[in-house]
Amino acid sequence: MRDDVAIVGIGQSEFGRYLPISQLGLGAKALQAALTDAQLERKDIDGLSLHMGWPLGADYDRMAEVYGLEVDYVHQSWTHGRFVTSSLQHAVMAVACGMAEVVACITAISFTRELSILGGPGDPEGMREQGATHGENPVYGLTSPAVGAAFALQRYMALYGATSAQLAAVPIALRKHALLSPYAVMKQPLTLEDHQSSRMVVDPLHLFDCSLITDGAAVVLLTSAERARSMPNVPVYVAGMQGVRSGRSEFIFAPPGLGINQQPASPTTPRERDLAVYGRAGIGREAIQGFYTYDAFSPLVLFALERFGFCGPGEGASWVQGGRIELGGELPVNTSGGLLSEAHVCGWNSICEMVRQLRGMAGPRQIAGAEALQWGTCWGDSVIMRR
Amino acid sequence: MDTHDAKKPLPRLTPDNRAFWEGCREHKILLPWCQYCDRPHWPPGPVCPYCFGDDLTWKQSSGRGVISSWVVVHKAWLPAFAADIPYNAVQVELEEGIRLTGNVVGASNKTLRVGLPVEVVFDDVTPEATLPRFKPR
Ligand SMILES: [Zn+2]
Numbered sequence: 001m002r003d004d005v006a007i008v009g010i011g012q013s014e015f016g017r018y019l020p021i022s023q024l025g026l027g028a029k030a031l032q033a034a035l036t037d038a039q040l041e042r043k044d045i046d047g048l049s050l051h052m053g054w055p056l057g058a059d060y061d062r063m064a065e066v067y068g069l070e071v072d073y074v075h076q077s078w079t080h081g082r083f084v085t086s087s088l089q090h091a092v093m094a095v096a097c098g099m100a101e102v103v104a105c106i107t108a109i110s111f112t113r114e115l116s117i118l119g120g121p122g123d124p125e126g127m128r129e130q131g132a133t134h135g136e137n138p139v140y141g142l143t144s145p146a147v148g149a150a151f152a153l154q155r156y157m158a159l160y161g162a163t164s165a166q167l168a169a170v171p172i173a174l175r176k177h178a179l180l181s182p183y184a185v186m187k188q189p190l191t192l193e194d195h196q197s198s199r200m201v202v203d204p205l206h207l208f209d210c211s212l213i214t215d216g217a218a219v220v221l222l223t224s225a226e227r228a229r230s231m232p233n234v235p236v237y238v239a240g241m242q243g244v245r246s247g248r249s250e251f252i253f254a255p256p257g258l259g260i261n262q263q264p265a266s267p268t269t270p271r272e273r274d275l276a277v278y279g280r281a282g283i284g285r286e287a288i289q290g291f292y293t294y295d296a297f298s299p300l301v302l303f304a305l306e307r308f309g310f311c312g313p314g315e316g317a318s319w320v321q322g323g324r325i326e327l328g329g330e331l332p333v334n335t336s337g338g339l340l341s342e343a344h345v346c347g348w349n350s351i352c353e354m355v356r357q358l359r360g361m362a363g364p365r366q367i368a369g370a371e372a373l374q375w376g377t378c379w380g381d382s383v384i385m386r387r
Numbered sequence: 388m389d390t391h392d393a394k395k396p397l398p399r400l401t402p403d404n405r406a407f408w409e410g411c412r413e414h415k416i417l418l419p420w421c422q423y424c425d426r427p428h429w430p431p432g433p434v435c436p437y438c439f440g441d442d443l444t445w446k447q448s449s450g451r452g453v454i455s456s457w458v459v460v461h462k463a464w465l466p467a468f469a470a471d472i473p474y475n476a477v478q479v480e481l482e483e484g485i486r487l488t489g490n491v492v493g494a495s496n497k498t499l500r501v502g503l504p505v506e507v508v509f510d511d512v513t514p515e516a517t518l519p520r521f522k523p524r
Contacts, residue, residue, distance in 0.1 A: 086440060119464035137488045138396035140476045141468040141519060147458055151478060155456040158501035201457035203473070203496075259455055260478065262429055262486060 002282060005092045006228035006235035007385070009038025009221035013341035015183050018112045019215040023057040024066055026217035027108030031067065031074040034219035039232050040102065045221070047073035047100025049232035051087035051107040051346055054078060055124055056114050061330050063106070073100035073315040078146035079109055081145075081294045082244060082252060084347040085381035091222045092164035092238050092383075101223060107348045108217035115213065119144025122337040133252055135261065145253070146210055147277050152254040156299065157204060159258075160314030164204055167317060170298040170333075171208045173326045173342050178337025180327070180364045182350070186341045200204060209298040211339035220355070236358045236385050239372070240281025245274065245380030250291045252379050255303040257313065270309030274380050288384070290357060290373045292350045295338040301325070303378035305333075327365060335365045351375060358387040388392055394467040397516045404431045406445045411517040416448040416508040419485055429485035450507035451524065452481040457491070457499045479521055493522040 011033025013026040021029075029333045035041060048071050053059040056079040064071055075090035077083030084107075091103040116122025123143050125132035134148030156162055171190055178184035199209035228235035237274060249268075251260040256274075259265030270288060278284050285308065293304040302316030311319035323334040336353035343349055356362045357370045367373075376382035402438050402517035403419075410417035414499040418427040422442045434441050464471040475496050480486045491499060492508065505521040512518055 115475070119462075121465060123464075135478075135488070137476070138465065139398055140488060140490050141395075141460055141465055141471065141474055142458075142476050143464045144462075146462075147476070148458070150458040151456045154458060155501055158456075200459070200461040200473075203461065259480075264454070 001092070001096045002280065003237040003239055003386070004225055005095045005222055005238045006225045007214070007220055007237060007238070007355050008098045008223050008228045008231050008233055009034040009040060009219075010355045011035070011037055011219040012183060012345070012349065012352055013108070013217040013258060015185055015214055015216035015345065015349070016183065016231040018213055019110065019122050023052070023108040023110050024063060025218070026110070026215060027052075027063065027106050027166050027219070028067060030108065030217035031104060031106060031220040037233065038221050040221065042067070042069060044073050044102050045104045045156050047070055047091065047094050049075040049087050049091040049094070049103055049105045051077050051084055051105065051348070052079045052109060056109060056117060063241045071100070073103065079107070079346060081296055081346060081377075082379055084294060085375065085377060085383060086244060088220065088351065088383060089241050089381075090245065091220075092241065095222055095224055101227070103222050105222070105348070106217070106275060107346045109344070109346060110215040111213045111344055112215050118213065118319045119146070130309050132342070138338035144202075146202045146205055146297065148251070148253040148260075150205045152251065152303070153204050153299040154262050155258060155260060156302070156314070160317065162317035163176060164206065165192060165196060166321065167209065167298055167302070168192050169320045170295070170301045170325070171195060173320070174295065174334050176340045176360055177232055177335050177365060178341035181336040181342050184337045184342040185212055186337065190341070205297060208340070210343070211296045211344045213233070214343040214345070216343050216345040218345045218352050220351055221350065234387055236355045239283055239384045239386045240279070241383045242274075242277040242280065250379065253297070253300060253303070255306045255313065267313030269306045269313050274307055275309060277374075277376070277382040277384055281386070283384055287303065288331070289370050290335060290354070290367050291333050292354050292373060292375045293332055293334065294347045294377045295340050298340060300378045301333060304376055307380055308374070308376050308382070318352070327367070332367055335362065335367065354385055358385055395465075395512070397513065398518070401445070403433055407431055408516070410445065410447075410507060411519055414517070416450050416481070416519060417445040418448050420444050420446040427483050427485050431491045442502060452479040452505060453503060454491070454499065454501055454503040455486055456478040456501060460494050475499060477505075487519065489519055489521050490509070491522065492520045498523070507524055509513060
């Protein structure tokens with residue numbers, strides 16, 4: 001399936017806080033923008049892959065009804081970072097398998113109206129049978145995904161001597177990128193002192209290690225590479241993919257081998273099976289010009305870099321120093337600011353940014369000559385895109 | 388930590404974890420144990436994750452272990468815990484090899500560290516529920 005499917009349209013709503021518009025309203029704006037971008041009409045869309053819905057907002061059927069869509073393929077994952085990649089991958093697979101010709105990936109979220117889902121009595125995850133999987137345990141007052149990232153970071157710091165001041169290089173880099181994005185919610189520079197003096201949320205996570213809580217929507221339209229070549233935009237090809245990793249070696253917010261929950265406590269990154277995406281894409285890691293990842297919490301960026309072998313186990317905190325992950329550096333990361341500084345649109349803002357980069361239309365953020373970019377998460381799934 | 392506030396969430400018992408929580412009421416840590424592999428697993432499940440067998444029993448843990456990671460919560464996500472802020476939570480690797488989540492009592496948050504030896508203590512938070520916690524040993 002290498003290069004069989006392409007992204008031909010992207011669209012975003014405005015990103016902000018306490019926006020007066022509904023989730024479906026934000027989604028409609030992003031969909032209209034994507035259709036305009038691709039020069040397609042609503043009737044051209046015959047597939048949906050939603051990264052939204054219960055327990056946050058409308059499901060696919062209500063969306064299709066409200067938007068006046070008629071589709072023959074639907075995939076839906078709930079609004080959860082772990083499902084961003086698979087939502088994109090289901091769209092690719094649907095096109096590659098001939099189940100749909102044009103699939104719209106849609107996410108729309110009003111986090112500022114749905115704060116309780118991110119922790120607290122309204123957190124339905126923690127009290128499920130078997131509990132939740134970011135370390136939540138309400139019996140001990142643990143209720144937000146933040147606690148899982150904090151457990152992982154604390155152990156990482158203890159094992160490898162990494163420091164919070166080193167970690168600050170991640171949010172500082174992404175803030176620099178956000179200042180170049182017209183869509184970004186954050187408009188002020190972030191200094192090391194700002195980071196270190198910001199309040200603790202869950203020790204060792206400072207405020208600026210945690211993603212923004214924002215409202216916004218993003219849409220990505222995919223079709224066959226063949227059709228894409230006759231469309232107006234430079235096609236962005238899906239070169240290779242690999243799925244989410246799961247098993248007793250995994251904790252969602254830690255690299256394999258860190259020893260969180262029941263993970264073995266011996267570092268194993270990079271594992272051969274986590275490098276499959278490079279072979280499938282026919283693009284080696286050394287050819288990746290920018291890395292995009294789910295940065296809900298700043299340590300997740302380190303863990304993703306280590307999982308894919310950009311650096312060794314425990315080396316992430318020192319590897320990101322000196323501007324290495326900033327625009328102009330060796331491996332720019334999340335060049336529009338990510339969840340930490342552009343907006344929390346469940347990662348789709350970064351996927352839209354990858355498409356802009358590969359079209360050569362990222363303006364002041366442009367990676368010169370961008371031909372191959374990687375999306376990869378600390379839980380191991382990945383999509384490599386090329387122009 | 389005020390451990391006797393009934394509004395704090397209580398454990399949710401399931402067919403798979405009921406024996407663990409009933410053990411806590413008797414002030415014992417019971418671990419699900421595969422009789423074929425002769426090893427425990429966590430979390431409790433319907434089968435052994437190593438051999439997929441269902442010949443499981445429950446064996447008592449020493450209750451001793453070391454902190455494998457810890458956090459201190461500073462945000463009042465749960466109103467019932469607001470008065471406890473900043474409060475800690477830990478993952479403890481028991482001598483039997485599995486890791487439990489709990490919290491440390493009887494020690495300052497400043498003394499927490501990865502590798503700190505701890506042992507279980509039991510807190511009868513309601514007539515129906517007892518929570519395992521840990522103290523330095
Ligand atoms: Zn077994």
